[in-house]
Amino acid sequence: MIKISDDLKNLRLSLDNINNSIADLISQRIDIVKRVGKIKKQKKNFYVPEREKFIFKTLCEKFPELDKNIIKSLFTEIISGCRSYEKIFEVGLLNDVWSLSALINILGTFTSNHFMNDVSSLKEKYNSLDYVLISLDDNFISLVENLQDIFVINYYEKDERKFFLLGKTENTDILSGKIGFLLEKNNFAKIKDRLYNQLYKVYNISENYIYTEIDYSKQDDIEKIKNIFSVPHKYMGIYPDNNF
Template sequence: MIKITTNLANLREKIDKIDKNIIELILERMNLVHEVGLSKLQTNTRVYVPEREALIFKKLAAFSNLPAFEIQSFYTEIISFCRKLEDTLSVAVNRDSISLLGLKKIFGEYVKPIIFDNLNTFFIEKENISYILTPLCEEMILALQSSNWFIINTTEVNSEKLYLISKYPNEITNTGDITYILTKERFNISSYQIEENLFFSSVESLHLEKERDVEIKILGFIPSI
């Protein structure tokens, strides 16, 4: 049993006061997010803005001297809690634990998974969903080539990389962001393999391919933290 000394009691009292302040600030943040949500509703602006979230993580990391990925690990839940005032996002995922873990990692607790046994048939079924979280496969690449869907974020669970695909592209790009580009030269169905080197990871690579007159398609921009 822990002996409650005067010093320990004082420390706990200070922690309680800080916890109260944190809750008050979160409630204040929720009110502001609600106002933002009303503004977005009037202008038909997307609710989930990953480049904005990445910027928040970077700013808090600079302020606190904590690594941005550590800020992201707990602040995602605060953002998720506040974002539900705007909307609870529906995201299509495969029926497996890795996909569900990846979903929570990106969106936090407040997200609605739409479960598919095989997401490769998603585009055929034409569900009214704006987000898909999935590993990349040949069918998904083909769908991205022939549709107006974009890669907007990624996460990794147990060494498996998942890609968040959306109808809404990221609109703000910053130094260090990853650009996913698919070239006709590197995409050959007869020899297709899921490898990261199918993609280029910088705008400079895009310019080089343009100079070589290679047919390209930008699949999306991923904000870095």
């Protein structure tokens, strides 16, 4: 039989008190989220990635002694759980572990997931879902082509793989972030020189197509960047830069 010292008992009692305080604060947070949710019902965008980025960034700056990945992971799940009291997102994704991991990193575990075996099924179900999670490769092209209302809402990157959370309503009020375009390589070559003063990244996602992601620092830049793309392309919207 293991004998527990008085010091260990006291430490565990302290931990229990902390756990109770955490649970109480989460309960308070849920009550506030419900009130916020009533206001958000009047708006199209229920999920606001820029707001969550602000939360993560602020906490990382306030508590530099904590690993930022721990902060992001814990609070992604807290936010996801609190949000579930108002709305559980219906999300479509391919049936693989990488897609599920990316989705959890973005929205947490409190989602209703619809696993599909192919992109055609995702595309067919798109209108009945809140969001779709897809990797940035030829699957991305197959999904977004010929769909009118589809925008990048948020993203997740790991081991040189990028995943996009896509939705029907474009993000708004992101003061600085990224703006994305899908276009054929030969069309990009025609306008590439116009991007000389822009910070951008090019992803080769198929033999014929690229995805271009351009950083902007103020909202006035968005229209200027759009005007550069005078060749045929698909505009994919604005989204936050998740590096902080």
